[in-house]
Amino acid sequence: MKKFEEKTLKSETIFEGKIVKLQVDDVRLPNGKTSKRELIKHPGAVAIIPITKDNKIIFVEQYRKPLEKSIIEIPAGKLEPGEDPERTAIRELEEETGYTTSKLTKVASFYTSPGFADELMHIYITSDLEKLEQPPAQDEDEFVELIELSLDEAKRFVEAERIHDAKTNFAVLYLETQELL
Amino acid sequence: MKKFEEKTLKSETIFEGKIVKLQVDDVRLPNGKTSKRELIKHPGAVAIIPITKDNKIIFVEQYRKPLEKSIIEIPAGKLEPGEDPERTAIRELEEETGYTTSKLTKVASFYTSPGFADELMHIYITSDLEKLEQPPAQDEDEFVELIELSLDEAKRFVEAERIHDAKTNFAVLYLETQELL
Numbered sequence: 001m002k003k004f005e006e007k008t009l010k011s012e013t014i015f016e017g018k019i020v021k022l023q024v025d026d027v028r029l030p031n032g033k034t035s036k037r038e039l040i041k042h043p044g045a046v047a048i049i050p051i052t053k054d055n056k057i058i059f060v061e062q063y064r065k066p067l068e069k070s071i072i073e074i075p076a077g078k079l080e081p082g083e084d085p086e087r088t089a090i091r092e093l094e095e096e097t098g099y100t101t102s103k104l105t106k107v108a109s110f111y112t113s114p115g116f117a118d119e120l121m122h123i124y125i126t127s128d129l130e131k132l133e134q135p136p137a138q139d140e141d142e143f144v145e146l147i148e149l150s151l152d153e154a155k156r157f158v159e160a161e162r163i164h165d166a167k168t169n170f171a172v173l174y175l176e177t178q179e180l181l
Numbered sequence: 182m183k184k185f186e187e188k189t190l191k192s193e194t195i196f197e198g199k200i201v202k203l204q205v206d207d208v209r210l211p212n213g214k215t216s217k218r219e220l221i222k223h224p225g226a227v228a229i230i231p232i233t234k235d236n237k238i239i240f241v242e243q244y245r246k247p248l249e250k251s252i253i254e255i256p257a258g259k260l261e262p263g264e265d266p267e268r269t270a271i272r273e274l275e276e277e278t279g280y281t282t283s284k285l286t287k288v289a290s291f292y293t294s295p296g297f298a299d300e301l302m303h304i305y306i307t308s309d310l311e312k313l314e315q316p317p318a319q320d321e322d323e324f325v326e327l328i329e330l331s332l333d334e335a336k337r338f339v340e341a342e343r344i345h346d347a348k349t350n351f352a353v354l355y356l357e358t359q360e361l362l
Binding site: 001002003004005006014015017018019020022024025027029030031033035036037038039040041042045061062063064065066067069070071073076078108109110111112113114115116117118119121140141143144145158161162164165166167168169170173174176177 | 183184186196199201205211214216218222223226244245246254259289290299302321322339345346349355
């Protein structure tokens, strides 16, 4: 859909980093006026809801520099250029939890912050986990700790705002609607 | 929580715009090595789930330049510096829908993209809407169209990925768990 389309008059790349690219566009608005848009380009990401055989959800705790604190999230990671999201999901599951799966089910895809960023997040679920004998190394700048919670425990973590990021809050609500656990 | 804290060694501001600030930090990792973090600073945002007297949800369709398309979302907007999120929520509700309310209930707060941005999103719900006789003007660079949907219709829009952003997917799931509609 292109309703209220904003035509690009000029596009300037301000920064091109390892993860994000920042671009400022001059646009023509639907009423003919002009404005500026600050745009973050992001390769996209995946997140996985891993369910163990005893009906626990595997979360990871990690430090998030933008927030200057550690939070508890479902395992996630960004896409490599051209990588199939399902492949990324399995890679991140293996690296972050030491489990693998041959059966991922897609739950949803959504933009995380459509007002300023194009990051598209793909969410998968698996309850078919297999422990890897030799788990792959984590990214060398990534440090995570695993936390297994029942759905009731996870709901209490949401209430206490120890779980409070979009994909993880979504995942906990999703599990509530599914009555799997 | 500061588990796996990454200490800032140097912080460089690359860009300071109207909405986002981009900063690149050199950090000391828990293993003593150093790395770089690309960080987007954002003032935070609110979103509102407005329920009409006949049990419809009010959505807005608007063009999102980062995606180069228009999508259907719950009403939302960013915080002004120092503004109370509840005040922002009422302002955005009035500007985008022409309704106001004196009764907002907080649903959740979550970070939208904790890997690279500090945007914190506050979600509210109201089923106590009052039509304004003289609605305030919309932001001069904002063009939105209202769409009222039943919860069943909204779920179909999610399946078709015409609704596919984090806060709105969350809102539809939330309404499913609440059995209000």
